[in-house]
Amino acid sequence: MDAWLVRLFDAIDERNMGWITALVSACKQAFGELLVDIVPSYTTVLVQFDALQLDHAQARRLLQQVLRGLAPDLHADDDTAIIELPVWYHLSVGPELARLSQHTGLEIPALIKLHSQPVYRVFALGFAPGFAFMGTLPAQLELPRLTQPRAQVPAGSVAIAGRQTAAYPNASPGGWNLLGRTPTQLFDLQRPSLSLLQVGNKVRFVPITKAQFERLGGDSTPMAKEAY
Template sequence: MNKSVNNGLNNRVSNNQRPLPRLENAGMDAWLVRLFDTIDERNMGWITALVSACEQAFGKQLLDIVPSYTTVLVQFDALLLDHAQARRLLQQVLATLAPDSGDDNDSPIKELSVWYHASVGPDMARLEQHTGLETAKLIALHSDHIYRVFALGFAPGFAFMGTLPAQLELPRLERPRPRVPAGSVAIAGRQTAAYPHASPGGWNLLGRTNARLFDVQRSGLSLLQVGDRVRFVPVNKAEFARLGGDITPIREP
């Protein structure tokens, strides 16, 4: 069973106050730093600050670091650092941690062109029935919002973004599709994402983007990175095709 180490502060605090997180044992060569208990866009300043501080403090002893909505997983080289030493180093980092002070409203916005249409977004009808709203309103709600990338996972380049407007909240499908086409733009709960590759998936499909979300030739590989701000930009079929988008309709069984 994982052990939890509380460094003395209650992390159930307002995001503009200082959280003192819990350190949770994540194996022989990793600690999970739990900063918050709930998803909130205001968490991001603390999450990104912790990532940067750990990269600097651990240096070559750091093997991997994985930020998420409320946590940061820190994996270290067990040949260079033992578990207790890693915990002490994390506690030192956390003792002086301060959130990134950059103005979120000044950070660049990455735009993804999206063709919203039933042929590539077959769950738009389900969303209409669930909300009672017309397609045009649903598209406006999804595309007018600026999203924050909270985490990368599930598949290379798959960016979990939030938080979705409450009116668009929709549960995952009861039966996931065996194949979701690359570029599919989808929602689940209060999250949105775009599938970088064809894969199984249980999110609700609203449309498709032409963006190349993961590229082994790209520095950083993933087009979207944790902390990015993202906006979906509606385009019509002709413009989507001109941009190189795949207009092949989804064939449901």
């Protein structure tokens, strides 16, 4: 055993973030070079340690010590800039706009406004490298995942599922509802942090035209008919 999963909360809430970031920072300081990896999420933090130098009981005691003195980071948001992701919202690249319109009774321009107005928080990274789970989506836009996932979702596809939103960093299978596409490269092996988005980041989606999308290097190839 070389990791402990610390559960701080039972429900997803943006107010959790101050505690999550505080625990990450405290673990980095307490474990030092013995920390192999640390993975924050909505309600938990996975702490992976060097099992050759620290057994699981010692790691547990160290975590208990950290938790006893833990206090939320009240200034976690002070210097957090908003990352803007341009998005071309269109049925040809966001086929579930039609499904969402039927589900909510709202016209597509209203749906685009609802999705692009909030500032979202990155709660977790997973599923695929650079895939950032963001929330919380407006309740009006809540939609379950597709019953039949697509075999291939194009890179940059902006999607929703439940009360979450995300953008696919690379082409991959996926079952989220597609609303549009961003030209922004979300995962880059040449980037020091690899992923553009990190846990704790604030993100806003900015609607753009097809012409702007293509000028920014976006691939406007429509989804295959069978993918609708």
